[in-house]
Amino acid sequence: MKDIKENKTVKQLIDKLEKQKMLTKDEWVQVFTGWTEDDRGYAAQKARQISEAVFGKKVYIRGIVEFSNVCRNDCYYCGIRCSNSNANRYRLTDEEILSCCDEGYGYGFRTFVLQSGEDIKAFSPERVAEIVRRIKKAHPDCAVTLSLGELERDALVLLKQAGVDRYLLRHETANKEHYRKLHPEDMSFEHRMKCLETIKELGYQTGAGMMIGSPYQTAQCLADDMVFLGSFKPHMIGIGPFLPHKDTPFRDEPKGDYELTLFVLSLCRIMLPRVLLPATTALGTIRPNGREQGVLSGANVIMPNLSPTEVRKKYMLYDGKICTEDQSSECRLCVQARMKRIGYEVEISRGDYK
Ligand code: SF4
Known part of the structure; x- marks a missing residue:
């Protein structure tokens, strides 16, 4: 149990965050070492008020099409890393991707x-650009978001010109030493961060984010993440708990903390009131009503799966992922019903950052 003085201090820091939209690294460390469930509730209440003031009791939906589980990288935490020979690899055709949309x-x-x-060998930037043009032609009132990992500037320029609106690239950790413990030597912290900067500079609505409770993550690492997010000011932040996958070096590591994930969501909402903040599938996997609690903690986006049911189980970044058996129509209705139960409505719109 934390003493009363310490509780009060974390609440004061949450108040300061609300007023000034930033904390120092030391203050963030204090928040992440001293927080209690009571502080989390305090932050969630503020975050919910802010979210409702900006978006109303509405939640944006985005349909995810997971079109290839082939990856050239070997991130230690990921179930589709290239060295996992148990992964059953697939690639959708262009027609299949279009028909999901x-x-x-x-x-x-x-x-x-x-x-x-x-999967740049099979899905070159030129090929993806053509797919995007076809989606935009068929559905001019829709936004397209890409989440394809790190790309070079030329490719990002090409894709922007093809009409891509948003790009998601979780930074995963803003602490360089931590990054080294999660990724093999041939991956570069600097390249990832540079890529994020380029995405933003080119005018994409830009998404960053990290796992909560990934192996070796400390209060210092989380403080670095929050300082980074506060200065980079992404338009979207994807946050979910770390969940282990059986075919990775982190198979025996504990899951990330559910309450801490909700707390970080609330802190992000308080720091960046207009940010697009998904209640992630990982949050719904760690707890059956995790996405609802995410929304009640300040999230305002849900991303149901539109991938064909036959391939969903193959896009297994972590064990136990939900919604792998359902049809897209079921996911859509399920999300609507879940939101209705907590007094929120699904909004039919592009849901751009404003
Ligand atoms: S996290 Fe992304 S880049 Fe890393 S192995 Fe998985 S799919 Fe590839």
Whole structure:
């Protein structure tokens, strides 16, 4: 149990964050070492008020199409890392990707998120650009988000010109030593951060984010993440608990802390009131009502799966991922019902950052 003085101090820091939209690194460390469940509730209440003031009791939906689980990288935490020979690899055809979007459009999705491993050999920037042009032609009122990992500037320019609106690239950790413990030597912290800067500079609505409770993560690492997010000011932040995958070096590591994940969501909302903040699938995996609690802690986006049911189980970044058996129509209705139960409505719109 933390003493009363310490509780009060964390609340005071939350108040300061609300007023000044930033804390120092030392203050963030204090928050992450001293917080209690009571502080989390305090932050969630503020975050919910802010979210409702900006977005109303509305939640944006984005349909995710996971079009390839082939990846050239070997991140230690990821179930589709290249050295996992148990992964059952697949690639959707261009027609299959388009038909997922067509189907999604009928269910009211106005944003499509095309996501894959770093599969640049099969899905060159030129090929993805053509897919995006075709989606935009068929559905001019929709936004397209890409989440394809790190790309060079030329590729990002090409894709922007093809009409891509948003790009998600979780930074995963803003602490260089921590980054080294999560990734093999041939991956570069500097390259990832540079890539994020380029994405933002080119005018994409830019998404960063990190796992909560990834192996070796400390209060210092989380403080670095919050300082980074506060200065980079992404338009979207993807945050979910770390969940281990059985075919990775981190298979025996404990799951990330559910309450801490909710707390960080609330802190992000308080720091960046207009940020687009998903209640992630990982949050719904760690707890059956995790996404609802995410929304009640300040999240305002849900990203149901539009991938064909036959491939969903193959896009297994972590064990136990939910919604792998459902049809897209079921996911859509399920999300709507879940939001209704907590007094929120699903909004049919692109849901741009404003
Ligand atoms: S986290 Fe992304 S880049 Fe790393 S192995 Fe998985 S899919 Fe590839």
